[in-house]
Amino acid sequence: MSYYVTTPIYYVNAEPHLGHAYTTIAADVLARHMRQRGEDVFFLTGTDEHGEPVTLAAEKLGITPRELGDRHAANFKELAARVNVTNDFFIRTTDPEHAEVVAEVVQRMHDNGHVYAGTYEGWYCPRCADFKTESELDEGNKCPIHGIVVDWEKEDNWFFKLSAFQEPLERLYAERPGFVVPEIRYNEALSFIKGGLRDVSLSRARLKWGVPVPWDESQVIYVWIDALLNYYSALRYARKGEDLTDRFWPADVHLIGKDILKFHAVIWPAMLLAADIEVPRRVGIHGFLLLGEHKMSKSLGNVIDPNQVTDVYGADALRFYLMREVRFGQDGEVSPEGFELRYRNELANEYGNLASRTLAMIARYRDGVVPEAEAPEPLRADFEGLAETVQDRIDALDVSVALDEIWRRVKRLNAYVQEEQPWQLSKDPAESERLDAVLYGAAEGLRTVSVLLHPFMPESAERLLAALGREDRSLETAHFGAVPGGARVGELGQLFPKIEPAAAPAA
Ligand code: MSP
DSSP: OEEEEEEEEEETTSOOOHHHHHHHHHHHHHHHHHHHTTOEEEEEEEEEOOHHHHHHHHHHHTSOHHHHHHHHHHHHHHHHHHTTOOOSEEEETTOHHHHHHHHHHHHHHHHTTOEEEEEEEEEEETTTTEEEOGGGSBTTTBOTTTOSBOEEEEEEEEEEOGGGGHHHHHHHHHHOTTSEESHHHHHHHHHHHHTOOOOEEOEESSOOSSOEETTEEEEEEOHHHHHHTHHHHHHHHSBTTBOOHHHHOSOSEEEEEGGGHHIIIIIHHHHHHHTTOOOOSOEEEEOOEEETTEEOOTTTTOOOOHHHHHHHHOHHHHHHHHHHHSOTTSOEEOOHHHHHHHIIIIIIIIIIIHHHHHHHHHHHHHTTBOOOOOOOHHHHHHHTTHHHHHHHHHHTTOHHHHHHHHHHHHHHHHHHHHHHOHHHHTTOGGGHHHHHHHHHHHHHHHHHHHHHHTTTSHHHHHHHHHHTTOOOOOGGGOSTTSSOSOOBOOOOOOSSOOOOGGGSOOO
């Protein structure tokens, strides 16, 4: 089966920050997990380079939007590599192949009778590139996201008849209660639809930086219409000489932050219906990473640089922290202190130490070979159904609960070793069989959690599996007791070394 997962495409008006890394990492966890299940996966991320947000930022720097795009697209690509994500393609909306598909689909919407000429008059936030109603603004006509006073605009535009899709969208939502997750966002989108849909501008007259409207070259296509189509256009040209559309469309899940819900859960499916294209299966919404009480954002100036964190602690630690600290779907606070705490207590102590102790005991007491023994009963019971639960939680996009479930077993293994005290058992030859079972249990438990942790912490899980003498990371093998003893263990080194405070990134 195929599985197509996407991230939003990021604006190239500024450097990437932790909030961007967050969505990309979550999407990578899904992609890697699905590959473990043997699915045919396509994972897309990229950059949104047209429109006002980028034009304005470039103007400020005295460079062209293209130059700014090149600079930051490179940064976003580097970020993806640094946090070790396995995207199959990186799309840029300045790719000529993308522009071709945008023109084609918009033309189809037009030919199907869903586009007309009109005049937009109303509020507009150039930073959101979004038209705002009075009720969407804060006091003093301020954008609630960017805190700036928005503009009153009057422009002759081409319009998309979004209002004509009210009924089809309501039907879509009724037929597919899982179309938007979590449920709170489904309800939010549905009540927005039921509140009555107004037509939206499909083009901008004053801007030059964008894809020209195919039947009216004096206008460019509105940046959101252009950007949303990336999910569809990428499949046409991501592989030279091959069109992947039939293989992967409709997308299985668009992961996005809650700030761009309306575009993805209302406008996007309506656009696709207008062009006779199948709508995606699901839109998965996560909350905001907060620093203190505020959303981490460049415009508020409160950002953590993911490059600094990965330089010092590595990609796995950051991936783990973000997936564990904040319940996926909700807002959550992050902080350098919280990060260090989890690094030390959970990664270094609970996982890293358990691994090195287990390997050292197997080396010392059993000549470096995992004993062949029956899987010890208490552990077997504790691991029962774990892989299925993880799979189920990931399917529900409940990524952090999946990780909680795995981590409960890491803690359980620690407690088990502590209770059984293999270092005492080793002193008594009569306890030899018991020691075999305990060491096998610890090694097998570590193997099982590491297979399940692999999508979250690929490098560390891989190192540990290699040290346990096990190569296979398919989900089928993530059952406690599935693999017998007999493997020769190797060197591991420290998975999560102690970091001197001087090296740690400043808050
Ligand atoms: N270019 C548009 C998206 C077009 S998709 C067809 C855009 N770009 S953005 O760069 O401003 O933000 C994109 C995404 O970054 C957000 O939806 C969210 O996924 C992520 N985040 C940015 N800041 C964030 C936090 N502070 N916390 C969590 N995610 C955040 O909007």
